[in-house]
Amino acid sequence: MSHPTLPAIEVPPWETGNVQPLLHEIGHALRELLNNNKETCIDLHALPMAPGEEARLVEALGKGEISVQLRALGKSRIDETKYPGVWLITHFNANEEVVGKFIEITRIPDLIKSQREDIAAGLLNLEDELHEE
Amino acid sequence: MKNDPSLLEVLRQQGVSRRGFLKFCAATASLMALPPGMAPVIAKALEQAHRPSVIWLSFQECTGCTESLTRSHAPTIEGLIFDAISLDYHHTLQAASGSAAEEARMAAMKANKGEYLLVVDGSIPTADPGYSTIAGISNLEMLREVAADAAAIIAVGTCAAFGGLPHAKPNPTGAVAVSDIITDKPIINVSGCPPIPVVITGVLAHFLTFGTLPKLDHLGRPLAFYGNNIHDRCYRRPFYERGQFAESFDDEGAKKGWCLYKLGCKGPVTYNACATTKWNNGTSFPIESGHGCLGCSEPNFWDLGGFYNALSEPSVNTGNAAAFGLVAGAAVGAASGIMARKEKDNTSHAHQKVTVNDLKRGESQ
Amino acid sequence: MNIEAVLLWIRGPGLGLALGIFLFGMAIKLLEIFLLGRKKNLAAVRSSGVAAGFRTILSRSLPPDGNILRRPRFTFIFGYAFHIGLFVVMFFLAPHIEVSHALLGLSWPALPTPVVDVFTIISIIAMMALLWHRLTSPLLKYLTTPQDYLVWALTFAPLLSGYMAYHHLLLPYTWLLSIHIGSVELLLILFPFTKLTHAFTLFIARWYTGMMAGQKGVQS
Numbered sequence A: 001m002s003h004p005t006l007p008a009i010e011v012p013p014w015e016t017g018n019v020q021p022l023l024h025e026i027g028h029a030l031r032e033l034l035n036n037n038k039e040t041c042i043d044l045h046a047l048p049m050a051p052g053e054e055a056r057l058v059e060a061l062g063k064g065e066i067s068v069q070l071r072a073l074g075k076s077r078i079d080e081t082k083y084p085g086v087w088l089i090t091h092f093n094a095n096e097e098v099v100g101k102f103i104e105i106t107r108i109p110d111l112i113k114s115q116r117e118d119i120a121a122g123l124l125n126l127e128d129e130l131h132e133e
Numbered sequence B: 001m002k003n004d005p006s007l008l009e010v011l012r013q014q015g016v017s018r019r020g021f022l023k024f025c026a027a028t029a030s031l032m033a034l035p036p037g038m039a040p041v042i043a044k045a046l047e048q049a050h051r052p053s054v055i056w057l058s059f060q061e062c063t064g065c066t067e068s069l070t071r072s073h074a075p076t077i078e079g080l081i082f083d084a085i086s087l088d089y090h091h092t093l094q095a096a097s098g099s100a101a102e103e104a105r106m107a108a109m110k111a112n113k114g115e116y117l118l119v120v121d122g123s124i125p126t127a128d129p130g131y132s133t134i135a136g137i138s139n140l141e142m143l144r145e146v147a148a149d150a151a152a153i154i155a156v157g158t159c160a161a162f163g164g165l166p167h168a169k170p171n172p173t174g175a176v177a178v179s180d181i182i183t184d185k186p187i188i189n190v191s192g193c194p195p196i197p198v199v200i201t202g203v204l205a206h207f208l209t210f211g212t213l214p215k216l217d218h219l220g221r222p223l224a225f226y227g228n229n230i231h232d233r234c235y236r237r238p239f240y241e242r243g244q245f246a247e248s249f250d251d252e253g254a255k256k257g258w259c260l261y262k263l264g265c266k267g268p269v270t271y272n273a274c275a276t277t278k279w280n281n282g283t284s285f286p287i288e289s290g291h292g293c294l295g296c297s298e299p300n301f302w303d304l305g306g307f308y309n310a311l312s313e314p315s316v317n318t319g320n321a322a323a324f325g326l327v328a329g330a331a332v333g334a335a336s337g338i339m340a341r342k343e344k345d346n347t348s349h350a351h352q353k354v355t356v357n358d359l360k361r362g363e364s365q
Numbered sequence C: 001m002n003i004e005a006v007l008l009w010i011r012g013p014g015l016g017l018a019l020g021i022f023l024f025g026m027a028i029k030l031l032e033i034f035l036l037g038r039k040k041n042l043a044a045v046r047s048s049g050v051a052a053g054f055r056t057i058l059s060r061s062l063p064p065d066g067n068i069l070r071r072p073r074f075t076f077i078f079g080y081a082f083h084i085g086l087f088v089v090m091f092f093l094a095p096h097i098e099v100s101h102a103l104l105g106l107s108w109p110a111l112p113t114p115v116v117d118v119f120t121i122i123s124i125i126a127m128m129a130l131l132w133h134r135l136t137s138p139l140l141k142y143l144t145t146p147q148d149y150l151v152w153a154l155t156f157a158p159l160l161s162g163y164m165a166y167h168h169l170l171l172p173y174t175w176l177l178s179i180h181i182g183s184v185e186l187l188l189i190l191f192p193f194t195k196l197t198h199a200f201t202l203f204i205a206r207w208y209t210g211m212m213a214g215q216k217g218v219q220s
Helices: A019-036 A053-061 A116-132 B007-013 B018-031 B036-048 B064-070 B077-083 B098-111 B139-148 B157-162 B197-210 B237-242 B319-350 B356-364 C003-011 C013-036 C050-059 C073-092 C094-104 C113-136 C138-143 C146-167 C173-193 C195-215
Strands: A040-043 A067-071 A075-080 A086-092 A098-105 B053-058 B086-090 B117-121 B152-156 B187-190
Touching: A019 A040, A019 A053, A019 A098, A040 B036, A053 A086, A086 B018, A098 B018, A116 B018, B007 B018, B018 B036, B018 B197, B036 B197, B053 B098, B053 B139, B064 B197, B086 B098, B117 B139, B117 B157, B152 B157, B152 B197, B157 B187, B187 B197, B237 C113, B319 C013, C003 C013, C003 C173, C013 C173, C013 C195, C050 C195, C073 C094, C073 C113, C073 C146, C113 C138, C113 C146, C146 C173, C146 C195, C173 C195
Parallel strands: B053 B086, B053 B117, B117 B152, B152 B187
Antiparallel strands: A040 A098, A067 A075, A075 A086, A086 A098
């Protein structure tokens, strides 16, 4: 069945309008970090985002001075944004698929610090090496 | 079992560092739709968690659910959660066969009495037990036996959750869902044909972490994954709002990505995570690929009135009922009309005209 | 019994039942009217009156002498607003056209949904205004029977539930769609047995009136 077609209507790209409020939330969290030393973590996957909105958020946050690449269970990228104290963390699995995306408002993300258990295991390995020589 | 290594030890044996474990916990929290603040709680719980024994029973099913779960090409977070459980019986995946397999099931049931998880995929035939048996045991009997001492049951796939394809009209095998048979155990329905893999692993992760089942909706599905309507989360929603619909799969509208409502999309009545989680390593989901949602995570989705018929259309042929009503009404109406006409004629025949003389007689009296 | 099963029944057997009862009732009603016949006209006719009948259907739908002030203003304005709105919503919303396409094989272009939306709101407001008028005007109150409230509710329920379903208000869509289609089915079932039949008989009555008037008089 054919119909006379209706005049086309331009649909603007879908927007959730979540980018701007999120930037305000980050600003608020940054003030908390400065005044009360309170850290915040935001799960970006928990928020509905339209295609392109996440990219615009990342663009708005920009690139800062530090970029860290973690290799544990696949790669992870930990980047400080152009606003010191705001970190963008992206976890990939071994297939290079994103499994988690977070914004952390902290002086340094815990994940960067060497972990107690890993230091202990590393020390054992080092002692083994020294023993063998 | 007390001597089993904890999940943390399992991960360590696989060369996963503490950092990796923390990352795993953060991703798991995200996967389960928990606030990121829960990651340390998950870490703490998983450090102590022991590998739970899982018995997986496959009844009237197509193995698509198992395929969905094992389709990962390399170790993934989901894969690790799967590694963290002790899958003691799964007749498609296990190496043992025949009586050895059944013995493994009995041993696991005995050793983990009241603590093991039962995963079921496929529906259960009730018309004749011969429709589906395993090692000569009917599905119904095996389900009752294994469910009796299970801590909880996960019904994976729409067949186990709601009956699925075998339950579709005319349902020759008398297929029913797990919840139609087992009523005294916590049952969690992970529906979908097949379900999204992360949903299965998300539920397992939740059970590993908290030892409880996540929050469920009225159909027993985890709200974290089935709380959202496909239509509400659909990127083509603006076209629906504006009334721009594809009329066929190859017209201008379809090429421009207009709404697929008229082509039978069941998104408005479907609750699942497809629009946000997506399929095939996050590539797309059916609507994004140009096909309407079939509503596969909903009960009776095979009988919703045709995959390519709009939701507002009748789900069955109403022609017979309408024709019957019309014919019966015409018959009664004709009879009643003829009777009324007869009465009218009789009345007009019985009618006596008043003459001038009649009136004069009245006056003189 | 969950809501999904309810919706399945309402979209299938329930709809068949409602359509059957509707057609059954309307066939009785209309055949009764037509079979009763009219009084024989013994005078020579000016014309067949067929065209005059159709003219009257149209002319009675327009304000007399182009002046709406000559009719009760409130009833006229809101009555028309409601009926026009209902007509647009019923026949020009895309999902409704799909129903016609499935049942009769007939379809026509739909109006953009926001346009239909506006007509829905107009209808809802007009219907509430008419109810308020009925409740407050002493004359109308005197004339009103319980059936008038029933047919008001039967007509209002599909409009409101449809609007709510479209905008996903208050309840999940599955619920609202069930309520919406269910309320339409209730309307269909009671339609032939209440004043709602005026949607059909109105035109028959007007046509007869026009035809009779057209037959009278002398050919000029």
